[in-house]
Amino acid sequence: MSTNSRMSVAVHVLAWIAYDRRGTDKEIATSERIATSVNTNPVVIRRALGQLKAAGLVDGSRGRLTGWELTRDAARITLLDVYRAVGEGEVFALPAAPPDAECYVGYGIHDVLAGTYRNAQQALCAELERVTIADVLRDALARYESRSLA
Amino acid sequence: MSTNSRMSVAVHVLAWIAYDRRGTDKEIATSERIATSVNTNPVVIRRALGQLKAAGLVDGSRGRLTGWELTRDAARITLLDVYRAVGEGEVFALPAAPPDAECYVGYGIHDVLAGTYRNAQQALCAELERVTIADVLRDALARYESRSLA
């Protein structure tokens, strides 16, 4: 599929913010710092944060020493929320050109496909809804802890 | 999502071939004729047929007056078969650049995401598997029959 990586970036960003750093170095969540963890450019992070902010998942201001915050508990942000926030469209696309409406098959097939795609998409979304940012963070940290057994 | 229309084209092609034209004009299934129904270029159809043939869903030769055929009943070809035949990859992608392995979050997040994506993708595929080409054809024809009520 075509597929961009915005979903992955957005989840990473949220998990990074969700991680409680009060014990460590009191690192404020800036696009710069997050970009280091994601290994990309700060602007890419700002674009992601912009979408997440528009969706009401995070909040932040321009001032110094501010830092981004989640607007609610990480356990209450699902990957479906993120999926919608980053504006991912449909998984399947119909051809731009409409089929031959004179053809027995062509006449209605786009509508039929659209319905089928809707069901498939819904199944996908239902699965995304079962996972939260808290889940992702927990699993990621678990992997970090159990590393270095190599 | 990125999203191409190959899936849609392939399903259209299969439904077109599945439609029994013995009663009508005995139209042989050529890339040219199918292209008319799909409203695209014959080469696009040939590319699709090439993938479907490689997947063993259709068969055809170069000769004249041959025509493409399904290798099995339309009721036994699922949209999941088609999905795999057209080589659609994963719905979600991870960033090309690996995250910062020193970061508590970055270290394991790609693996975590990959697992989640796998589950979501599986849900999608399960839904596609429930629909066959025969289903699509039946529904499309039903729409054709009940048209012109406008």
Place this chain on the structure above:
DNA sequence: TTAACATGTAACCGAAGCAGTTACATAGTT
């Protein structure tokens, strides 16, 4: 055997989307 027909495939085009980057105006803090 030969003419007709249809496929397979390479090659190219324009359009679109994406990630990355630079640059800079703007806004909020200290």
Place this chain on the structure above:
DNA sequence: AACTATGTAACTGCTTCGGTTACATGTTAA
């Protein structure tokens, strides 16, 4: 007022897609 970080525009290189032309190859029918 100085500092800091965001928001955003603009540009780049890369990739993919659908569409198109062109042509060699293979198969059938006459």
